[in-house]
Amino acid sequence: MTRIGVLISGSGSNLQSIMDAAQAGRIDGEVVVVISNEAEAYGLIRAAECNIKTAVVKHTEYSERRDFDAKLVRILQENRVELVVLAGFMRVVSSTLLDAFPERVINIHPALLPSFPGTDGQAQAFNYGVKLAGCTVHFVDEKVDHGPIIIQAAVPVLSKDSKDDLKSRILSCEHKIFPHAIALYCAGRLRIKGRRVLIEGVDESLLAEQSLISCPGLD
């Protein structure tokens, strides 16, 4: 079983989906510690309700990013974490953390990267007027929302949608693909080849048939 450490900043609904999947045996791993940079993050309550150890490391108490990251690394290592999951963690991580966990840090971003990196990817996509939005799970490197992509899922943007409608459609999608990507990692099925991540033992025949994902009105 892979020992998973999850970093959060807020509501923790992705954390919940990961804890639920691990609890249900859909991930061959266990969440052993949840760390938040915000003391008030609701995700801390979710973790405590699942009897998972929590810690708060306030970024405001560190003037240097690397010292903040070094504290995170210390807690993760004390808990013998093997995979670090950024689930709505609103801080950019530095080489201090990445060097301690090479190719073992993954993140979810609420947009189809490389479009709309950074904060509020859903609103960026909505304001741009895209017809397909979505989310991306990727390995983390030193650039923001940039590392090799593990999985993406697309959702349509409907004409009646508000920004919040789109946000919640994307979030439901996040709750499906994030635990799935973590399950693939824990099963040892991911191979990083440069920028590409190959998933071993996956049947792509259906995907190959669906060459057109969304085009309303086209017969």
Ligand code: GRF
């Ligand atoms: C998610 O949309 C995630 O993609 C983004 O921040 C949000 C966190 O939501 N990075 P939650 O805390 O998991 O509910």
